[in-house]
Amino acid sequence: xxxxxxHNHHVILSEAASLELGCNYSYGGTVNxxxxxxxxxxxxxxxxxxxxxxxxxxxxxxxxxxxxxSKFSFNxxxxxxxxxxxxxxxxxxIAYGGATNKLIFGxxxxxxxxx
Amino acid sequence: NAxxxxxxxxxxxxxxxxxxxxxxxxxxxNSMYWYRQDPGMGLRLIYYxxxxxxxxxxxxxxGYNVSRLNKREFSLRLESAAPSQTSVYFCASSExxxxxxQPQHFGDGTxxxxx
Numbered sequence: 001x002x003x004x005x006x007h008n009h010h011v012i013l014s015e016a017a018s019l020e021l022g023c024n025y026s027y028g029g030t031v032n033x034x035x036x037x038x039x040x041x042x043x044x045x046x047x048x049x050x051x052x053x054x055x056x057x058x059x060x061x062x063x064x065x066x067x068x069x070s071k072f073s074f075n076x077x078x079x080x081x082x083x084x085x086x087x088x089x090x091x092x093x094i095a096y097g098g099a100t101n102k103l104i105f106g107x108x109x110x111x112x113x114x115x
Numbered sequence: 116n117a118x119x120x121x122x123x124x125x126x127x128x129x130x131x132x133x134x135x136x137x138x139x140x141x142x143x144x145n146s147m148y149w150y151r152q153d154p155g156m157g158l159r160l161i162y163y164x165x166x167x168x169x170x171x172x173x174x175x176x177x178g179y180n181v182s183r184l185n186k187r188e189f190s191l192r193l194e195s196a197a198p199s200q201t202s203v204y205f206c207a208s209s210e211x212x213x214x215x216x217q218p219q220h221f222g223d224g225t226x227x228x229x230x
Binding site: 009034042043044045046049090102103105106107108 | 148155156157158159160163173205207218219221222223224
């Protein structure tokens with residue numbers, strides 16, 4: 001069965017610090033990978049996605065993620081965080097070509113950025 | 116605005132009461148989903164509908180029923196609410212492009228409290 005692990009449950013950073021959030025998945029085949037962000041009181045929004053090709057994916061708001069197939073990882077990065085990046089971040093995976101299009105989410109990482 | 120619309124946004128129920136959460140999307144997506152979000156557990160899939168006329172159980176279907184009324188609408192029903200169903204419920208929709216599973220679009224959520 002597919003699963004997603006986010007090992008950092010709660011991260012606190014100061015503004016301008018660099019960010020890296022870990023995401024590891026368990027699945028033997030080809031996957032589509034996503035990072036979603038949920039700002040306080042809001043719904044989930046797509047940050048970036050990986051389908052194929054260049055393993056370094058750039059998303060909105062200066063975020064990027066690197067797909068490392070050998071490590072089953074899809075870590076999210078940002079060189080310099082802002083206070084407005086305070087949110088909960090979810091990694092998600094789906095089996096490529098899966099008939100049901102079901103996303104499996106990680107448990108989320110709560111990021112607090114201190115001004 | 117185009118997207119996924121959920122109603123109601125907030126609801127308080129007594130144990131044993133029934134309720135239907137409504138969801139509609141105007142993006143002509145084939146697939147629709149219901150999730151629940153609980154602290155520290157991420158999003159868990161309750162039910163999904165891969166296409167109009169089909170529904171399937173997700174990870175946590177017990178205590179819920181769904182109806183895919185048409186391509187636009189996908190409702191979630193609690194027949195006899197229990198305190199364990201206190202949660203935030205999100206509806207989502209998505210489309211497939213060939214074998215690629217496009218990102219899901221989420222509604223604003225329904226905060227449900229069961230006393």
